[in-house]
Amino acid sequence: MRFLDRVQAAMEKNNTLLCVGLDPSPERFPASIQGMEKPILEFNKAIIDATADLICCYKPQAAYYHACGAEDQLAMTIDYIRTQYPAIPVILDSKRGDIGSTASQYAIEAFERYQADAVTVNPYMGIDTVEPFSSYADKGTVILCRTSNPGAAAIQNLPVQQANGESAMLYEVIARMCQEQWNGHNNILLVVGATNPTELKRIREITGDMTFLVPGLGAQGGDVEATVKNGLNSEGRGIIANSSRGIIYASGGDDFAEAARNAAIELRDQVNRYR
Amino acid sequence: MRFLDRVQAAMEKNNTLLCVGLDPSPERFPASIQGMEKPILEFNKAIIDATADLICCYKPQAAYYHACGAEDQLAMTIDYIRTQYPAIPVILDSKRGDIGSTASQYAIEAFERYQADAVTVNPYMGIDTVEPFSSYADKGTVILCRTSNPGAAAIQNLPVQQANGESAMLYEVIARMCQEQWNGHNNILLVVGATNPTELKRIREITGDMTFLVPGLGAQGGDVEATVKNGLNSEGRGIIANSSRGIIYASGGDDFAEAARNAAIELRDQVNRYR
Numbered sequence: 199m200r201f202l203d204r205v206q207a208a209m210e211k212n213n214t215l216l217c218v219g220l221d222p223s224p225e226r227f228p229a230s231i232q233g234m235e236k237p238i239l240e241f242n243k244a245i246i247d248a249t250a251d252l253i254c255c256y257k258p259q260a261a262y263y264h265a266c267g268a269e270d271q272l273a274m275t276i277d278y279i280r281t282q283y284p285a286i287p288v289i290l291d292s293k294r295g296d297i298g299s300t301a302s303q304y305a306i307e308a309f310e311r312y313q314a315d316a317v318t319v320n321p322y323m324g325i326d327t328v329e330p331f332s333s334y335a336d337k338g339t340v341i342l343c344r345t346s347n348p349g350a351a352a353i354q355n356l357p358v359q360q361a362n363g364e365s366a367m368l369y370e371v372i373a374r375m376c377q378e379q380w381n382g383h384n385n386i387l388l389v390v391g392a393t394n395p396t397e398l399k400r401i402r403e404i405t406g407d408m409t410f411l412v413p414g415l416g417a418q419g420g421d422v423e424a425t426v427k428n429g430l431n432s433e434g435r436g437i438i439a440n441s442s443r444g445i446i447y448a449s450g451g452d453d454f455a456e457a458a459r460n461a462a463i464e465l466r467d468q469v470n471r472y473r
Numbered sequence: 474m475r476f477l478d479r480v481q482a483a484m485e486k487n488n489t490l491l492c493v494g495l496d497p498s499p500e501r502f503p504a505s506i507q508g509m510e511k512p513i514l515e516f517n518k519a520i521i522d523a524t525a526d527l528i529c530c531y532k533p534q535a536a537y538y539h540a541c542g543a544e545d546q547l548a549m550t551i552d553y554i555r556t557q558y559p560a561i562p563v564i565l566d567s568k569r570g571d572i573g574s575t576a577s578q579y580a581i582e583a584f585e586r587y588q589a590d591a592v593t594v595n596p597y598m599g600i601d602t603v604e605p606f607s608s609y610a611d612k613g614t615v616i617l618c619r620t621s622n623p624g625a626a627a628i629q630n631l632p633v634q635q636a637n638g639e640s641a642m643l644y645e646v647i648a649r650m651c652q653e654q655w656n657g658h659n660n661i662l663l664v665v666g667a668t669n670p671t672e673l674k675r676i677r678e679i680t681g682d683m684t685f686l687v688p689g690l691g692a693q694g695g696d697v698e699a700t701v702k703n704g705l706n707s708e709g710r711g712i713i714a715n716s717s718r719g720i721i722y723a724s725g726g727d728d729f730a731e732a733a734r735n736a737a738i739e740l741r742d743q744v745n746r747y748r
Contacts, residue, residue: 221575259571259575259578261569261571261575261576261578261579261582262575262578264544264578264579264582264586265578265579265581265582265585265586266581266586267544267586269539269542269544293569293570293571293595294536294568295568295570295595296534296536296568297620297621297622298622300496300534300536300537301536303534303536303537303539303540304536304539304540306540306541307536307539307540310540311539311540311541311542320568320570320595320597320598321597321628322595322596322597322617322620322628322629323617323620323622323624323625323628323629324620324622324623324624324625324626324627324628324629325624325627326622326623326624327622327624342597342598345572345597345598345599346572347572347573347598347599347601347602348599348601349598349599349600349601349602350598350599351599352599352600352650353596353597353598353599353647354597354598354599356633356643356646357633357634358631358632358633358634358643359632359633359634359640365634368631368633368643371631372628375627
């Protein structure tokens, strides 16, 4: 089953657009977890068990695992999801991007080593650096378009002169390339931050029913109503609404999993209210 | 000692601008190495021992280590260089880029976990995603500007309307931002592919004496004379000329280290001929 079909099936089954980001910072875990042999894995398993019926995918952020040498716990986390909750796909958020021969290695990392169902990719180096990912037709390739961080606009909103003489912002050009040129395998998604609802609306206009990964809800302060209303596609889906820290660190105590569940229910319901 | 000072000292000591890329593909190793317990580390050590007096830095490509779960051998390779050849700095080529809090984790990965001296970074997400790297003032942050792959131009050569009304290509805008706005710690370098000598010349005009990491010599076919003549700064340095596969796979037999040494001597001398 293809990644986008799996996401949509999970969206329908769980009546949700929510994605939980698994960005583990061991120093924020309760002491009881910190003392375990594989604290990241145990933390993630508790979060996953508490939220798997509320979400449409998980998104582990590779940097947090690389920083502390926990690649094994990343692999075990994804394996846990695959075996315990096989209906829930996994996006590896690693924002890779390199020349073709190297990108092929990153695709092996994401799709074969970790068995992720999708991976985030940076578009700056062009189509030949995206194709090694997107050529895995059953997997998803999630391309950075308009990101949620404060400094993004200085690059992504640069005005570009197009061949037809009109001006468009760089993120619009990227969105259009992804829609018209890069999506030969029908498995491209875009990253569009919840902190920019105007841009989100514009990218929806450009890309038809393409699915967006929308980070920036929760800790980064994105507006839920504006995000949902501007982001939905014609099928009432089309956005994967991610929250990481706002859910997984809803409590720093031993009730962290229950608190994560409550925070996920609240955000799922908030999102559904505007669908 | 700061990264750029270390690179320049190695350039002078070894009379070289050459950098060797450590991109290990175990299937290309001779059988005698493939059978070892840590084949990547052993291959790298042989290459390093054969070339350390010919080069100004090493550049391991993270993807090759991630693809096969060899992070431990990447760490041991860098540690080997640090202990055996302390005058030679290491650029971790991982092309990271993410929102600030995540970029900080990638900076920890590069500079603390692996103890690399510099890291490659993608500019698409903006200054707040670069600063977590560049704030390590003694380390180098090497920003993608005009890359060596065939598809790069479709993005990096997009015409951007600047505030002064003039048009510039995206890579020129990135180069100028790096020179004028992002280099507060004087530790920014740029990636400029050897496959684009015209762009290389233009970026030299924009950035004064800034140092470039220039991949694409060797296997990717970059022209040495044009690269050196267009890339040198006013001090007769300013380019770190990288070759990976053209050197480390000069022979697939048991003489691979000797062949790598000969290929490195040849490319070092070719580069020096045009300085």
